Amino acid sequence: MEFLGFLVLLSFLFSSSSAKFDEQFQPSWAFDHVVRENDTLKLKLDSYSGAGFASKGKYLYGKTTAEMKLVPGDSAGTVTAFYMSSDGEAHNEFDFEFLGNTSGEPYLVQTNVYVNGVGNREQRMDLWFDPTVEFHEYSILWNPKQVMFMVDGTPIRVYENREGEGLVFPKDQPMGVYSSVWNADDWATQGGRVKTDWSHEPFVTTYRDVRVEGCEVVEGKEVEGEVKRCGESGEGKEGRYWWKEPVMEELTVHQSHQLVWVRARHLIYDYCFDSARFPVAPPECRR
Numbered sequence: 001m002e003f004l005g006f007l008v009l010l011s012f013l014f015s016s017s018s019a020k021f022d023e024q025f026q027p028s029w030a031f032d033h034v035v036r037e038n039d040t041l042k043l044k045l046d047s048y049s050g051a052g053f054a055s056k057g058k059y060l061y062g063k064t065t066a067e068m069k070l071v072p073g074d075s076a077g078t079v080t081a082f083y084m085s086s087d088g089e090a091h092n093e094f095d096f097e098f099l100g101n102t103s104g105e106p107y108l109v110q111t112n113v114y115v116n117g118v119g120n121r122e123q124r125m126d127l128w129f130d131p132t133v134e135f136h137e138y139s140i141l142w143n144p145k146q147v148m149f150m151v152d153g154t155p156i157r158v159y160e161n162r163e164g165e166g167l168v169f170p171k172d173q174p175m176g177v178y179s180s181v182w183n184a185d186d187w188a189t190q191g192g193r194v195k196t197d198w199s200h201e202p203f204v205t206t207y208r209d210v211r212v213e214g215c216e217v218v219e220g221k222e223v224e225g226e227v228k229r230c231g232e233s234g235e236g237k238e239g240r241y242w243w244k245e246p247v248m249e250e251l252t253v254h255q256s257h258q259l260v261w262v263r264a265r266h267l268i269y270d271y272c273f274d275s276a277r278f279p280v281a282p283p284e285c286r287r
């Protein structure tokens with residue numbers, strides 16, 4: 001009986017989200033601004049520092065999800081970022097950046113895609129809920145056919161592989177998962193006009209669950225071999241690579257409807273339509 005109780009306790013401990021967090025992630029800077037509270041993790045920004053965490057491993061394709069409650073009240077000037085990134089100059093990066101606002105004014109969600117070190121692919125949306133009240137789920141899915149940004153399972157942006165048309169698609173570079181809260185009051189809120197009001201510090205974003213499922217690159221192994229292992233087969237030693245299965249490679253009909261709805265109702269800015277910035281539309285924007 002006692003042994004059974006011990007097992008139950010053990011499985012409880014290891015299924016709790018903080019144990020899962022520690023398995024895959026670690027604080028990456030300003031450790032004293034990364035705070036555990038019961039089953040949640042908080043990143044705090046004050047006038048001394050922001051804070052961040054990072055995945056221990058690097059992945060080649062996969063899906064990462066964070067359940068987050070963004071800085072409540074006055075969050076103007078602050079940015080909470082959740083992103084995947086590879087290392088080096090010609091890096092790839094898929095970003096969620098949550099741009100704070102004054103109390104009662106809406107957050108904006110900016111997404112961006114860097115390919116071989118070049119970004120400038122910003123899109124901005126507002127949300128169909130207040131992201132500071134409850135936890136919501138933000139995910140990035142990456143496979144050989146697309147990068148999909150999702151909010152509570154609804155796609156808000158898709159960056160497709162169009163190598164067939166000569167465009168470069170981010171692949172072959174293992175990516176880590178990162179999140180951070182920092183001060184960006186030179187640009188984040190209303191174009192930088194509203195500054196961070198430090199009398200309202202600390203600014204706190206709360207995480208309930210952060211996870212990544214993907215093909216983890218084995219440290220010390222040749223990247224080429226890992227690219228092959230993670231990219232070519234549908235199945236790995238670890239089991240099914242479900243994030244690469246056909247159903248994940250393109251939007252379902254339902255998802256395309258959702259994306260159309262979100263863009264129609266919530267899109268605020270899309271670099272593809274910014275002709276002042278790009279007199280000639282970037283190639284991936286052409287249909």
Ligand SMILES: *[C@@H]1O[C@H](CO)[C@@H](O)[C@H](O)[C@H]1NC(C)=O
Nearest residue numbers: 036037038039040041042206
């Ligand atoms: C954390 O758990 C304790 C004990 O169950 C509880 O008293 C406290 O209110 C919790 N804190 C938060 C922020 O939920």
Ligand SMILES: *[C@@H]1O[C@H](CO)[C@@H](O)[C@H](O)[C@H]1NC(C)=O
Nearest residue numbers: 099101105106108188189190
């Ligand atoms: C902040 O609120 C203003 C006024 O509603 C809005 O124009 C702006 O897009 C909001 N978001 C940011 C990040 O500035």
